[in-house]
Amino acid sequence: MPNGSASSGSASGAYATDYHAPVMASEVCSGLITTPTGCYVDATAGGGGHTEALLDALAPEGRVVAIDQDPEALRAVGDRLSGAVKADRLHLVRGNFRALPRLLRDAGFSEVDGLLLDLGVSSHQIDVPERGFSFQAEGPLDMRMDPEGRLTARTIVNEWSHGDLADVMRRYGEERYAGVLATAILEARPLDTTAELTNAIREEVPDHVVTKTLARVFQGLRIAVNGELEALESVLEDSVEVLPTGRRIAVLSYHSLEDRRAKRFLRYGNFDGTPQRDLYGTLIAPFAPIDASPQTATEAEIEANPRARSARLRIAERQSNADAGPIMP
Structure with a gap:
């Protein structure tokens, strides 16, 4: 996940390290968090920038589950946020997010209040x-x-x-x-x-x-x-299982292959972009996008870290089929 750095109107710079600098950290937190005392998942923890931003934005009772398949990344998060680990506010889980429900069950969680997917390869992985x-x-x-x-x-x-x-x-x-x-x-x-x-x-x-x-x-x-695209499709489908109604998912993508899948699933609940409707013409979909178009990094953030240029942030809210509404443009 090519991650950005400080920007006007973004808290990304405050959470940047040599290992990792999160894109649109404040935008992610403000769009994802609906219950400050809840539990949130950073399913691609990287160096822990978004993880720390979420912890800071949550109430003292709020918790974060940080998942990564790279043990080096998890070590970096654990070292950086050791206080949150000791306080039982941060749970570190090694694994691929394609197995999200199992990873959460093994960590003691069945449902969570928000899910962040920051896709692609990390800055640290690129730079080594x-x-x-x-x-x-x-x-x-x-x-x-x-x-x-x-x-x-x-x-x-x-x-x-x-x-x-x-x-x-x-x-x-x-x-x-x-x-x-x-x-x-x-x-x-x-x-x-x-x-x-x-x-x-x-x-x-x-x-x-x-x-x-x-x-x-x-x-x-x-x-x-x-197997990145297969893993993305798997975790998007599984998000329906772990997010109750009213809770949100945020997806940061960096190229069209990722963004297309995220957009289609968050709008229609499938990957071919075909809307499914009930007998009354109501769209049947597990999520409702918060905005019709993705958010992008500010020019100041892009100037600080050009890797943020291609980032697209999509946020959607879990809904029941009964609450499904019209397709957004």
């Missing part, structure tokens, strides 16, 4: 070459958010077929040169480092689109390695 997420520094072709995961980017680029490679770059990276690049990768095998992959790609595309092409290819590989 050994994780292999960035084409701007040499590192192993890894890209696992969970270091215990089986699939790596090295496996994909060295073992997958031309068709499967092209499909990854086309579907998850939205890369128009996918077929040409898949051929180049096959011819350059074996590839062990991000620099080797970068060089293979660089030779196949015009100079003026090299950077954007590399970003799309690395995004596609990362999404495939971590």
Whole structure:
């Protein structure tokens, strides 16, 4: 999740560290919190910026469950917010949010008062070459958010077929040169480092689109390695189970593949964007969006951290089918 920093009208800067700087922290808290004494989930804790912002915005009785599949991220949160852990206000849970109901049950919760999903890769993961997420520094072709995961980017680029490679770059990276690049990768095998992959790609595309092409290819590989879109769909569906009526979900996305899924589910309760209506023409959907359009970071926040530029924040409120209303534009 490429996270932003301080901005006018945003508390993000107060919660930024070298590890992590949360995007739109004040907007997330003001839109998500409906019950200050309740329990809220930061399902992508990262370095704990949003977690700390939520704790500060809640009443002293309020609690946060911080979930992350990266043990390094959880250690950073635990070190940063050790006082909240000792006070039983913060519960640290390691796992992938695709298993949200089970993770919450194991932590002693069945329902919660709010759920935050800050999607994608963290600033820290991008900035550490050994994780292999960035084409701007040499590192192993890894890209696992969970270091215990089986699939790596090295496996994909060295073992997958031309068709499967092209499909990854086309579907998850939205890369128009996918077929040409898949051929180049096959011819350059074996590839062990991000620099080797970068060089293979660089030779196949015009100079003026090299950077954007590399970003799309690395995004596609990362999404495939971590099963990100499948996990997102799973947690959105599961959110209906853990959020009671009147409680909210906030989703921060950073590219169209994520945002499209979030938008459709929060409007229609499905991922194909097809509204379902009852006999009276009333929309049947588990959530009602708070705003018709997503919130974006301010120019000041983007200037402080350009990674906030692509962020889109969508907030929706859980409703019963009986309360479902008309589709928002």
